[in-house]
Amino acid sequence: MNITQQANGVLLSDIKHFDIKKSCECGQCFRFNKSVSGYIGVIGQNIADIRILPGEGYLFADTDMESFMRVFYPYFDLGRDYDKIVSAFENDTILCKAAQFGNGIRIFRQDAWETLISFIISQNNNIPRIKGIIKRLCESFGEQIQDDFYAFPSAQRLAALSTEALAPIRAGFRARYIIDAAKKTACGKLAIYELCALPYENAQKELLTVTGVGKKVADCVLLFGAGHTEAFPVDVWIKRALAVLYPDLDEPDFGLYGGLAQQYLFYYAREKHLIKL
DNA sequence: AGCCAGGACAAGT
DNA sequence: ACTTGTCATGGC
Numbered sequence: 532m533n534i535t536q537q538a539n540g541v542l543l544s545d546i547k548h549f550d551i552k553k554s555c556e557c558g559q560c561f562r563f564n565k566s567v568s569g570y571i572g573v574i575g576q577n578i579a580d581i582r583i584l585p586g587e588g589y590l591f592a593d594t595d596m597e598s599f600m601r602v603f604y605p606y607f608d609l610g611r612d613y614d615k616i617v618s619a620f621e622n623d624t625i626l627c628k629a630a631q632f633g634n635g636i637r638i639f640r641q642d643a644w645e646t647l648i649s650f651i652i653s654q655n656n657n658i659p660r661i662k663g664i665i666k667r668l669c670e671s672f673g674e675q676i677q678d679d680f681y682a683f684p685s686a687q688r689l690a691a692l693s694t695e696a697l698a699p700i701r702a703g704f705r706a707r708y709i710i711d712a713a714k715k716t717a718c719g720k721l722a723i724y725e726l727c728a729l730p731y732e733n734a735q736k737e738l739l740t741v742t743g744v745g746k747k748v749a750d751c752v753l754l755f756g757a758g759h760t761e762a763f764p765v766d767v768w769i770k771r772a773l774a775v776l777y778p779d780l781d782e783p784d785f786g787l788y789g790g791l792a793q794q795y796l797f798y799y800a801r802e803k804h805l806i807k808l
Numbered sequence: 809a810g811c812c813a814g815g816a817c818a819a820g821t
Numbered sequence: 822a823c824t825t826g827t828c829a830t831g832g833c
Contacts, residue, residue, distance in 0.1 A: 559814095650814080653813095653815085654813090654815035654816065655812090655814095655816080655828080655829090656813055656814080656829095656830085656831095657812080657813040657814085657832060657833085658813085658814075658832095659831090659832060661813095663831090663832095664830095701829080701831085702830085703828075703829030703830050703831095704816095704828040704829050704830090705829080706829090708816085743815085744815095745815060745816050745817085746815095746816095747814075747815060748814090748815070751814075764814075766814040766815080767813085767815090797814075801814095
């Protein structure tokens with residue numbers, strides 16, 4: 532892996548296990564969109580303008596080394612050895628196949644608060660509409676960064692709102708869940724940024740105290756927003772995938788990096804259009 | 809037009 | 822402990 536300062540940004544080259552398309556479209560994040568030559572989205576207060584340079588790598592446009600190392604390096608999980616993780620899957624031929632198919636998927640380290648709200652919104656919903664609701668949420672209550680790019684609104688800001696005030700984002704029955712999560716986070720009852728330091732079970736228990744957060748949403752927050760790589764969110768797609776791929780096992784355990792296994796299986800199930808039960 | 813969506817919850821067995 | 826209806830909205 533090479534990281535070099537260029538005139539118009541930072542170039543990431545000679546990188547294995549990083550497919551920006553797969554990583555942005557595997558359903559883990561909702562704030563990235565296709566651009567002319569890559570993907571563009573918001574990370575905290577920063578705009579990530581990633582341009583694909585075929586055969587060369589990725590150019591992170593309009594940024595410098597300092598910002599790259601502080602914001603993008605941790606977000607895109609660049610310090611992790613994915614080869615090592617995948618090698619731990621090699622005794623599982625099914626998982627190996629899924630891992631090969633999904634090669635390049637990285638687990639982004641998203642903001643825990645943003646992840647909580649995003650996956651509350653995700654319940655009984657589809658990805659295009661989830662993205663729309665989150666977009667309206669940011670445009671309505673987040674701070675403008677530049678042009679059409681808005682930061683994710685703070686818990687304090689949303690905690691001051693009524694469910695009626697959220698009507699414009701059209702979150703439906705999830706509006707009151709969002710407000711409840713905001714209030715618990717803003718007052719400190721839910722220590723959202725401590726979840727990464729807690730053992731998995733304890734962290735999950737904390738999240739389950741929020742109205743509208745069940746096991747699946749909690750596991751998504753733990754995996755995508757709190758660095759708990761062992762979290763294994765079970766949704767309808769994973770249920771189908773497990774039933775088809777592991778018909779004899781009722782609850783397969785993929786270990787410490789089950790979260791990555793889950794992403795591979797999820798991507799595999801969706802892209803291969805695995806039949807319904 | 810109608811089914812269903814990266815579920816959770818409450819009320820019923 | 823399992824099963825079922827309901828929730829608000831709109832993508833396909």
